[in-house]
Amino acid sequence: MQPASTEASPADARAVSPVPAPDLRHRPGDRAFRHANLALFAAGIATFVLLYSTQGLLPLLSADLDLTPGQASWTASAATLGLALALLPASALSDRYGRTAVMTASTLAASVLALTLPFAPDLTTLVVLRAVQGAALAGLPATAMAYLAEEVHPSALASAMGLYVAGNSIGGMGGRLVSGWAGAAWGWRWGLAVSAVMALLAALAFRLLIPRARHFRPAPVDARALARTVAGHLRNPLLLRLYALGMLFMAVFGAVYNTVGYRLTSAPFNLPESMAASIFVVYLVGTATSAGAGKLAGRLGRRGALYVAIGVTAAGLLLSLAGRLAAALLGLVLITAGFFAGHATASSSVGRTATHGRAQASALYLIAYYLGNSLGGTIGADAYHATGWDGAAAVGLTAMALAAGVTLYATRQAVTARRTTAPTRTRAA
Structure with missing residues (x-):
């Protein structure tokens, strides 16, 4: 008699193979x-209400504290500068201590800091507090997308990201509108106070609603590995071009929105403060153009979409030079639409371009983006103080000329690469 075989048949192996663990990530x-x-x-509302809370108050700050537009603009630029410098450290902390912990600490700390801003006795104190507040805010943009990618099922990730970006957009607009309207009624200190309360309520809502992270795995902070990843991204010519484009588009946005309130409340328009603050409703144009940028890039290619965005932004800047209110407002609509289309195209290209360390690649883009806001906002405000709206528009047009140069260089590089590889493919065939 033959002994029974102890080897399992293929059918038996399949029968005892482990069952894949169910995907427990959140689904619609x-x-x-x-x-x-x-x-x-x-959380997006809280962050961007606070980040841009002073932008709608700049003319009121200038009048009350006897400041030039350039000096007042530092209250906006300091926050974005602080955020830019803290993005990479915040992303590293979230890898070590958890996404929800960093986001909660970020939004609550920045909201509590906001409650102190109305009591700032002078410009220096206000600017320092705004820089610290910007650094505190960095935890959300550095961490939110990583949290969603880990906790939400891939089939629902696009819709979840869209709602997060919508919160950013509404917060950015709401922060400007609420502070501007309250400031026009009761002064800039009350404008900041109302924004702080609004942001604190949103931050508390975030803390109460956010589900416990189930898929986060803490990792030690490896400063050397982080430095190597960042250095590798900074040696990538395509990523550098995308970072430059983000900076240049945001420089236009900062220059325009830091000075448009001054222009609308001055001759020849002489609008009341409350009406000038309402101009930030134009920000909603960006929500639509951001959503349409993907379709535009699919039809024209990434560089084609960038050329359109640059052209629309430049056309808006030129139209805004006209002395008529309708032309100035239409110009602002075009500037906003072009900016958001360009930003959406460049930022979405970063993740596709980076082959590793995508979180750090995105953080570097945001650093360039917010540095562009700080530089453009301050330089644009100084130019406005020196020569009026023509100076601020010239800053924006210079940035768009540089963006066009970067995109044209990228186009020529792509054409050269295709010509170089075509003969090789022919010989191989």
């Missing part, structure tokens, strides 16, 4: 999915 319809979306929406 889940209570946790709804809570995660609402939490990130609220």
Whole structure:
């Protein structure tokens, strides 16, 4: 008699193979999915209400504290500068201590700091507090997308990201509108106070709603590995061009929105402060053009979409030079639409271009982006103080000329690469 075989047949092996663990990430319809979306929406509102809270108050700050537009603009630029410098450290901290912990600490700390701003006795104190507040705010943009990627099912990630970006957009607009309207009624200190309360309520809503992270795995902070990854990205010519484009587009946005309030409340328009603050409703144009940028890039290619964005922004700047209110407002609409289309195209290209360390690649883009805001806003405000709106528009047009040069160089590089590889392919065939 033959002994029984101890080897399992292929059918037996399949029968005892381990069953894949179910994917427990949040899906549409889940209570946790709804809570995660609402939490990130609220956090986006809190962050961007605070980041841009002084932008609608710059003319009031100038009048009350006897400041030039350039001096007052530092209250806006300091916050974006502080955020830019803290992005990489915040992303490293989130890898070590967790996404929800860093986002919670970020939004609550910045909101509590905001409650102190109305009591600032002078410009220096206000600028320092705004820089610290910007650094505190860095935890959300550095961490939110990583949290969603880890906790939300891939099939629902695009919609979750869209709602988070919508919260950013509404917060950016709401911060300017609420502070501007309250400031026009009761003064800039009350404008900042109302923004602080609004942001604190949103931050508390985030803390109450955010589901516990189930898929985060802490990792030690490896400063050397982080430095190597960052250095590798900074040696990538395509990423450098994308970073430059983000900086240049945001320089236009900072120059325009830091000075448009001064222009609208001065001759020849002489609008009341409350009406000038309402101009930030134009920000909603950016929500639509951001959503349409992907379709535009799909039809024209990435560089084609960038050329359109540059052209629309430049056309808006030129149109805004006219002395008529309708032309100035239409110019602002075009500037906003072009900026958001360019930013959406450049930022979405970063993740596709980076082959590793995508979180750090995106953080570097945001650093360039917010540095562009700080530089453009300050230089544009100084130019406005020196020569009026023509000076601020000239800063924007210079930035768009540089952006066109960067994009044209990229186009020529791509054409050269295709010509170089074509003969090789022919010989190989």
